[in-house]
Amino acid sequence: MPALELRGIHRSFGSVHALRGADFSLLPGEVHALLGENGAGKTTLMHIAAGLIQPDRGAVLIGGVPRPGLSPRTARKLGIGMVHQHFTSVPAFTVAENVALGAGWPVAPDALRRRVRKTSERAGLPLDPDARVDHLSVALRQRLEIVKALAAEARILLLDEPTAVLAPTEVGDLLRVIRRFTSQGGSAVLITHKLDEALAAADRVTVLRRGQVMLTGPAADTTAAQLAVAMIGEGAGDERTEPPSSGARSDAGPLVRLEGVDVAGEGELGITLRAASLTVAAGEIVGIAAVEGNGQRELLRAIAGRIQPLRGRRWVTEPIAFVPEDRTTEGLIPAMTLTENVVLGSSSTEPWIRGRTVDWRTAEARTAALLEELAISVPGPWVPASSLSGGNQQRVVVGRELSRRPSVVVAENPTRGLDIRAEATIHAWLRRAASDGAAIVFYSSDLDEVLALATRIVVARRGTLIEAAPGATREELGALMLASG
Amino acid sequence: MVGAAALLAGLTVLAAGLELAGYDSGTALGALWSGAFGSWYALTSATLVRAVPLILIGLGLALAFRGGAFNIGGEGQFYAGAIAATWIGLSVGGLPTPLAVAAVLSGAVLAGAVWVAIPVLLRVRFGVLEVISTLLLNFVAEALTSLLVQGPLQESQRIYPQSDPIAEAARLPLLPGTRLHAGLLLALAGAVLLHWIFARTLWGFRLRAVGLGPRAAEIAGRIDSRWMTALALALSGAIAGLAGGVEVAGVSYGLFQNLSPGYGFTAIAVALLGRLHPFGVVVAGLLFGALEAGAGAMQREADVPAVAVYVVEAVVILAVLLSESARRHGAAMLASLSSVAPKAPG
């Protein structure tokens, strides 16, 4: 009898059908990889298993018992522990307080400290109970998430893209811990979009595409090619694997030049960038490969002129296009119209700026033309940005920035959370901007995207930049990203 | 629409409350109406006179709220303006009227700005929420007023806690036969100017952007959000100061305790009810001016305490908040469905 079974699950969000009759079963003691591209419905399916979302149709069975109207609380009581992609701990709390919160343990400090230490060490995931979470590294924060689930006596672990924030050797450690958990009778679902990882770690694999199961079976009987076809359809994978050619033009001087730049760390994962030097020529696409929180964000924002460096020299040719990571809080103002969002940050040379006033009629006409050119189908430039899908919002951000004919384009995770089509569009735009003579610097948390798009790769590690050798492989880059020292 | 419904809700609550408390709500509401609109004199000398400070402070608050600053200190800034206006007004008797009035009003603007400069500084320099600092300064301003009218600004007989009347030259012209002063024109011109700033100027657009999305304004718009919000707060204080000056130059001709029947707080309701739109603020200011004017009549004729209208104002604020929340949730739900759906599921 499966430990967890989902039968004929349907779920829509508005007009988007996230799941269309998906079936899934998890056997006791197995590691089950759930594969699929962004937007395939993997997370939604597991949220339904954890009681976080209710299905429109279909049944959830835990230990063979149907659980209609499953609540998160009941799911937890039945031994389901979800480790989310975004961390679900209280940053200002200690490790011990977070475990107590998640597991419902008493909070008497000494007993709690001992209990947390014991649980984490038994799972092979040692943690300091008194450390404050906002001072932990990403890998340790993820470790805490798993310890929380184990403390709540989870028998079924649902791990949502746990390897996305880890470097290759850390991934190995994590997979060993999961193995240890299943060998003691637990079961685990590993959500991922990386084929090799699924084949290496799992007993069985299930592939979702557009809310439907395309393939399910033992990992040993499945090849990477079969998985690829199931995930993205016949021939759809070609554009990603096409090796980009270097478009650097040596005739003109560099458009970006940093020399010995130090930048203070920003945000909760911030780290100080030290003595960074980087030169980017027109036509080049430089990809920054890094594990979350290694100074890449500081580097990109310093290039884009959004943070002032502490010291060092910076020459960057204006105009600069900047695509920030978070489109809804940094890229756009959701409550404003598309026209207003296009006017946001426009320089005084734009046709709609008349001295100190804005000619809204011109701005609206130009926005309409831009939307047409970008093939974004919306009722018109007067709709609020919040009414657009995530993919279209990102198209607007990137389109707006590129429409300013930038000399330099800086992009942070430009396709995060987008579907394949939006991702392909944005890649094509960035390549075109490069071939039009812009210098492009981007960072992606997906190493495959860096490999696919960059003509040159630079690794950021602990606030230091390392130039990768031309033609470096995934494994070589991984080693650089994590090398100690 | 929403505003009318909110006002209706407020009046309904008032009527029901009065009935419960044993008043004759018909008589009370009748007195309220006639006190506000019953005659030419009531309209001009009661309603419009009270609407002027409400509109002025409300315009400033609309500017502050739109720029992302919570100024709850309009009351204190009003007093600061009134104090300065009185001080200057007492000593400009020798000047021609336009100059004297200009001196009085610019002094008031400056005083309002100085008064709000403390919260601005505390916010920019120390990160103190302006909500708390502006609130606390209201009480300091009231105590300061009380101190002054029993000290340096007390009338020459040294009997009453009030100042001498300001010089004739420093007074605003009146509409003949009424107590309505030229401050109304100032308020209306201010509304038109503010509307033009919001709708047409780049600065006004940037201010709105900072209020709606401070991070995006900074990152995508390259606007200094902190500075913009601080500026909005400072300007709103200056305008509230101006309102205090206009009150002294146009109505009271002097300073005394309780010069303001809570204009600074009522103006919050005015700004919200006017949906932070300058013309909306004018309409809402007129309505609340009528309410406050009527409240006085209600107290005289139906023996209902004038403070009862605060309940109406509170209900109006709550009704507007609730309707906006209903609207926002409708929109937010649509937005989250269309934007989160392709993003959240892996």
Place this chain on the structure above:
Amino acid sequence: MDVMAIVEGFLAAAVRVATPLLLAAAGETVAQRSGMMNLGLEGVMLTGALAAALGAAVWGPWPGAGVAVVAGMLLSGVFALVAIGARTDQVITGTAITLAAVGLTGTIYRQAFGAAGAGLDLPTLSPLAVPGLSRLPIVGRAFFGQPAPTYIGLVAVPVIWWFLFRTRTGLALRATGEAAAVARASGVPTGLVRASATIVGGGFAGLAGATLVLAQVGTFAERMTAGRGYVAIAIVVLGRWHPVGVALASLGFGAAMALQFLFQTLGLKVPYQLFLMLPYALALLALAGVVGRVRAPADLGKP
């Protein structure tokens, strides 16, 4: 004059004046730790004061205090219902609640006790001397010879500390204030937690208002809280959201307000308005020194 007696009198006055601030701030600490900034506190306190006056006039001082607590809980319940239920802006909602309370208390007071607002003569809570301890030199009268609300406030401090930092519910409450989404994902009913915390805070503020009427002034006057509710909110910030810090900050404010009595005793002539301004000015100064070095609950004020 005897220096000891002056110091003793000053301390006793400071603690007496600090009591309503301590009560209101202690309750608001719980509310803010859950993420609720209740600017209606001023109105809640005022409502508590009137409720205490009415209750005491009919049934005597203790039932009066009880009525005040209930009234405080009811009014802050309205605030919680609107701010949490409809996710409205807490600052504006709180301002509206205070406005409503000013209007309501003024109207009811005039209706009940006459338009002129003649001074009421209410039965009050007399000081309860703690046997033995109240005889201690200097601090005896200040801490052990006060009316009962002072003791309630002083006991509330360790109780709230224990609740916030040693119980599961307290942990869930703090998690709600720090990261509501995380708390929700951990199965905490955040709306209920915030509403309960706000209502408990309202009960304390109601008692604070009652203390003002029944243990200090002996009568009700319109707007008699005169901003003490706002000062209590500043005290929570100054006390760094920690019950012990809040208690110390309250005593500090009590001392500042009691300076007036000290100056009178010493026969110094200083305009009384300066003493009216002092607590607010002090709060601003202290906020400037404290904020920036401490961190508010991360989800404070967020719907």
